Amino acid sequence: MDELSLSTLFITLGVLVLISAFFSGSETGMMSVNRYKLRHLSQTGHKAAKRVSYLLDRPDRLIGLILIGNNLVNIAASAVATVIGMRLYGDYGILIATIVLTLIILIFSEVTPKTIAALRPERVAFPSSFILKPMLKIFYPLVAAVNFITNNLMRVLGIDPNGTGKDSLSAEELRTVVHEAGSLIPSRHQEMLLSILDLEKVTVDDIMIPRNEINAIDINADWSVIARQLNNMQSTLVLLYRGEIDDAIGFLHARDVLQLVTRNPDEPDKPSLVRAVREIYFIPESTPLSVQLIKFQQNKERIGLVVDEYGDIQGLVTLEDILEEIVGDFTTTMTGQASETLRRDPDGSVVIEGSANLRELNKELKLNFPTDGPKTLNGLLTEIIGDIPDNPMCIKIDEHAVEILEVSDSVIKSVRLLPKLRKKAKRSSA
Structure with missing residues (x-):
């Protein structure tokens, strides 16, 4: 390097820093890309998505290729920076070059490109695949050798290198995805999708x-x-x-x-x-x-x-009953619907028949009454009280006061649900 001028060394260093930024951003972009969106684009014939899918089929090879390239570039940049430092500042130049190069690589080759790639993974991963795919073929022997060593090292540590998790979602994870979809899925469609997920719980x-x-x-x-x-x-x-x-x-x-x-x-x-x-x-x-x-x-x-x-x-259960659990009520006259068994009064209270279904009440009135036991309001009240009340009485369920209005033939016929009880605010002393 003694024959190279300082300007040539600075240009070489700048190019190496940019290449390092490419590898760092590619790694984050490839690993952050939405696998389900990528799969959808691949099925529609998107060429860049197919290339990225090919690279991600063996993530160990992709990571090995990126890290080999990134480390080679960073080591070369360190050597060039050391030469520049020694020419400018003598023996002190090694320390100066180390500090300056660390800051440059940290800012321009690590934090900035990785942050951009994390925010825009497709915009980074798709163009990067043009370069990474042919590079994988060129450096395949070296990548395979590195993977062989690392995979065997993981086996010694008790880790299966082939035991990578599949891109699958549980029902609860899928529920979160539907919730997070926002305006991408109309709210009515979100409710239907969530209702389908709830079918196995009902x-x-x-x-x-x-x-x-x-x-x-x-x-x-x-x-x-x-x-x-x-x-x-x-x-x-x-x-x-x-x-x-x-x-x-x-x-x-x-x-x-x-x-x-x-x-x-x-x-x-x-x-x-x-x-x-x-x-x-x-x-x-x-x-x-x-x-x-x-x-x-x-x-x-x-x-x-x-x-x-x-x-x-x-x-008795009908097909329409199950479909209504998904899409909502078809009519307002179906037997057993909560709207037929309750009456809203002007004071905010609700008079409910004892035979009302608890699940329908929870949906209609936004309540949280337990449904893992009795299925009707009469059954829930009887279970809580432990007996069939002879006279009207009032109990508390889910911070609601429930007044029993009518009892006949050993069955609670009607109750009044009062508005939710509010905790009194504590008065602060002056």
């Missing part, structure tokens, strides 16, 4: 219509009673049973009833009514909604009876 007994509210007809009743119930059918399907609802026969469709009445307008016989029923589809009460939705599709069913471990009928 079972059919959380959304079922209770057995006492199932639209059902006892075939053993007088025909006049049956005819009146058929005329007042509020849905297209009605459950037919003998004596007790646990002895269910099947579902009767309104269209089949109409055909029977048309053929025999005077009095359709009960056997014809029984023959017209459709086979019952039974559902275990602990089935998650995500599983039941698939089962409905596989079995070509739209409605089923929920049974417990003893085979007793607990309620």
Whole structure:
């Protein structure tokens, strides 16, 4: 280097600093790029994204290549800076060159390029791939040798070099991604996506219509009673049973009833009514909604009876009930919806029927009542009190005062939910 002029050495040093900045920024950019966005761009044919994906398939080789290049450049820059320092300041120039070069590399080759790459990873990673991919092929023997040594060293330390984590997300991580999407995903779509993720946490007994509210007809009743119930059918399907609802026969469709009445307008016989029923589809009460939705599709069913471990009928679930958990209520007249079981008063309190579903109440009134036990408000209050109250009383749930208004037939019929209790602010002494 003695033949080189100072100007040539300064230019060489500047070029080496820039190359060092390239390697530092490339490393951060490559490692910070969004893998899911990169995968999407690769599938659409984006050439730069394909090159980056190729390099990231073996991150050990990519890191080895970048570090080899970066260290070679930094060592060369240190040598050039030492020569410049000695020419300008003699023996003291070594110390001066070390301090100055450290600051230059720290500012211009490390912090600045890595910060830019972390903020704009795609803008750094995509152009860098033009250079890094051919470099990997040129320096492959050296990179492979370095990787061989480091991988075996990691095995000695008990670390599997091939045990890199896959780009997969758990349900909770995916929930965070949906929340962080912001304006990229409309709020309504975000709610639907989050509802889909919640399906596996909710079972059919959380959304079922209770057995006492199932639209059902006892075939053993007088025909006049049956005819009146058929005329007042509020849905297209009605459950037919003998004596007790646990002895269910099947579902009767309104269209089949109409055909029977048309053929025999005077009095359709009960056997014809029984023959017209459709086979019952039974559902275990602990089935998650995500599983039941698939089962409905596989079995070509739209409605089923929920049974417990003893085979007793607990309620009824339809395909529409599950879909409403995803997209919201289709109508305002579905049985079991919270809006039908509550009344808002001008004073801010809410009168609620005891049969109201807790999950629906939580969604409707933004409450946080526990749902891991009883499914109705009556069941929750009975569990908390430990008995069925004889007279009206008031208890506190989730910082809400709940006043029991009516109790009859050993069931809490209605309650009043008062506005959330506010903690009194402490008065500061003067």
